[in-house]
Amino acid sequence: MISFSHVYKTYRGNEGRENHALRNVHLEIEKGEFVFMTGPSGAGKTTLFRLLSAFDRPSSGRAVVNGYDISTIPARELPFFRRRIGVVFQDFRLLRDRSAFDNIALPLEILGERRIQIDRRVHESLESVGLLDKKDELPDQMSGGEQQRISIARALVHRPGLLIADEPTGNLDPAMSSEIMRLFERANAQGTTVFVATHDHTLVQSRAKRVIEIEAGQMRDANPTGDTWRSMTT
Amino acid sequence: MAFNDDLKVIARSWRQHFGMQFATLTVLTATFATVGFMICLSLNFQRVLTVWGEQVQVSAYLEDGLDPIALQNLKTKLEERSDVAKVQYISKEKAAELFRDQMASYAPDLLSDSEFATPFPASLQVHLRDSQKTDGHVAELEALATELSATAGVEDVSYGQSWVRNYASFVGVIEAIGGLIGLILVLGSVFIVANSIRTLISGRRDEIEIFELIGATSSHIRRPYIVEGAMLCFAAALGAVAVNAALYSWQLDVMKKSLAFARMAQELSFLSIPQVFAFLAASAILGGFGAWLTVRSLNTGWAAAHGVRS
Numbered sequence: 001m002i003s004f005s006h007v008y009k010t011y012r013g014n015e016g017r018e019n020h021a022l023r024n025v026h027l028e029i030e031k032g033e034f035v036f037m038t039g040p041s042g043a044g045k046t047t048l049f050r051l052l053s054a055f056d057r058p059s060s061g062r063a064v065v066n067g068y069d070i071s072t073i074p075a076r077e078l079p080f081f082r083r084r085i086g087v088v089f090q091d092f093r094l095l096r097d098r099s100a101f102d103n104i105a106l107p108l109e110i111l112g113e114r115r116i117q118i119d120r121r122v123h124e125s126l127e128s129v130g131l132l133d134k135k136d137e138l139p140d141q142m143s144g145g146e147q148q149r150i151s152i153a154r155a156l157v158h159r160p161g162l163l164i165a166d167e168p169t170g171n172l173d174p175a176m177s178s179e180i181m182r183l184f185e186r187a188n189a190q191g192t193t194v195f196v197a198t199h200d201h202t203l204v205q206s207r208a209k210r211v212i213e214i215e216a217g218q219m220r221d222a223n224p225t226g227d228t229w230r231s232m233t234t
Numbered sequence: 235m236a237f238n239d240d241l242k243v244i245a246r247s248w249r250q251h252f253g254m255q256f257a258t259l260t261v262l263t264a265t266f267a268t269v270g271f272m273i274c275l276s277l278n279f280q281r282v283l284t285v286w287g288e289q290v291q292v293s294a295y296l297e298d299g300l301d302p303i304a305l306q307n308l309k310t311k312l313e314e315r316s317d318v319a320k321v322q323y324i325s326k327e328k329a330a331e332l333f334r335d336q337m338a339s340y341a342p343d344l345l346s347d348s349e350f351a352t353p354f355p356a357s358l359q360v361h362l363r364d365s366q367k368t369d370g371h372v373a374e375l376e377a378l379a380t381e382l383s384a385t386a387g388v389e390d391v392s393y394g395q396s397w398v399r400n401y402a403s404f405v406g407v408i409e410a411i412g413g414l415i416g417l418i419l420v421l422g423s424v425f426i427v428a429n430s431i432r433t434l435i436s437g438r439r440d441e442i443e444i445f446e447l448i449g450a451t452s453s454h455i456r457r458p459y460i461v462e463g464a465m466l467c468f469a470a471a472l473g474a475v476a477v478n479a480a481l482y483s484w485q486l487d488v489m490k491k492s493l494a495f496a497r498m499a500q501e502l503s504f505l506s507i508p509q510v511f512a513f514l515a516a517s518a519i520l521g522g523f524g525a526w527l528t529v530r531s532l533n534t535g536w537a538a539a540h541g542v543r544s
Contacts, residue, residue: 053447055536057536080449107448
């Protein structure tokens with residue numbers, strides 16, 4: 001499902017100095033896995049997340065996601081790659097001027113689904129995140145937790161094979177964070193590969209899932225309690 | 235996404251950014267009004283030049299008491315020439331009448347002056363074909379005038395010598411200046427349209443980014459903006475036509491009075507219906523093109539890649 005090999009992401013600073021956000025990263029994630037990625041702020045979580053979801057290209061190395069090589073994917077193929085993944089952001093990234101229903105309907109409209117099909121699937125999604133009664137509300141009329149659940153519903157409504165979430169509980173309280181994780185686990189149980197970047201160790205430790213640690217752009221694979229490390233860098 | 239959905243997006247954009255949209259519409263209306271004014275001016279000027287061109291003619295003043303048969307022979311001989319389009323006989327009375335018509339508003343006393351009826355001789359007005367009105371044919375015109383001068387029954391010949399010499403080069407200069415001004419105005423309009431729409435679209439960069447991130451194709455993302463740009467410019471052009479029409483009807487009387495002496499007032503006219511439609515269509519295309527240029531630079535498929543990094 002995901003295969004990174006010798007991946008670097010380098011930014012050039014002011015004065016031309018190179019800054020490696022990711023260094024020689026190797027990563028293999030199989031179809032149907034649920035993987036957490038943890039690490040301190042600035043470690044490279046968001047950079048890796050952006051490469052996984054093809055919001056950016058690696059500077060070097062090979063990054064294959066869902067059968068697409070992110071290093072070489074042409075711009076015209078990008079929409080079709082992105083339709084096969086679901087993405088959840090810390091800041092929700094909902095369209096502020098559209099209702100919860102319309103936000104969730106977007107991926108289906110883009111796929112050209114029929115209106116009757118869109119209505120049915122969006123209602124199912126709203127029901128699955130427990131927000132059917134909020135379908136006509138605008139994002140600004142909802143709490144952070146509700147907005148994140150709408151964002152998750154949007155990410156899953158077109159039934160993607162891979163769900164990627166960047167700090168999805170970053171702005172939420174512990175109870176809502178657990179609720180969000182339950183939604184991810186449910187999606188995973190239905191066959192979706194889930195990759196969650198978070199710095200919330202409590203959330204990670206309470207679940208027996210594979211954990212990848214990232215620090216200063218380098219990656220290590222760990223078990224959920226973090227007491228055994230296997231270097232993923234060469 | 236259907237056209238109805240595009241309209242919903244546009245309506246939403248107006249609700250959310252009314253101030254900016256209104257300012258953009260106003261700037262575009264002012265720009266198109268200027269362009270429309272220049273087009274109207276140019277078309278009227280061309281019309282006036284055409285009329286002036288039609289007035290390039292040779293007047294052969296006839297001797298008093300010329301035999302009607304000799305007159306008819308002379309007229310037929312001239313009509314048979316390949317460089318002559320039309321020959322018109324102007325009697326003494328008709329010449330006086332024409333003169334009085336032209337001078338009526340400047341010297342009203344002439345209308346009642348019976349003594350004034352006779353000073354002009356009868357003449358043959360020789361209208362030349364279009365091809366004979368250009369700079370290179372002045373020599374032929376002069377040859378015709380010389381030939382006519384030597385013809386029995388012709389007392390004098392006039393063809394507005396200096397006017398004829400300068401007319402063709404004057405038209406050339408005017409066309410060049412008009413083309414240059416037109417080009418500057420069109421390029422300026424494209425620049426203003428593209429910048430106005432860039433301002434509108436830049437404010438909605440997040441929206442473009444979100445659409446990209448959930449897998450919208452370029453055509454899906456760009457279409458509402460292109461439709462919006464086209465409709466904005468169409469509305470601005472409609473406003474510009476209204477402004478120019480109002481200006482035209484307001485100033486028509488003034489222009490007619492000032493051009494009465496040159497007998498050009500009847501040549502003035504506003505844009506015709508087909509010209510108005512062409513102006514509106516060109517404006518809409520310009521708007522759509524400007525929007526496409528702008529949205530294309532944002533919607534690269536990697537809009538999010540230009541955001542922040544961790």
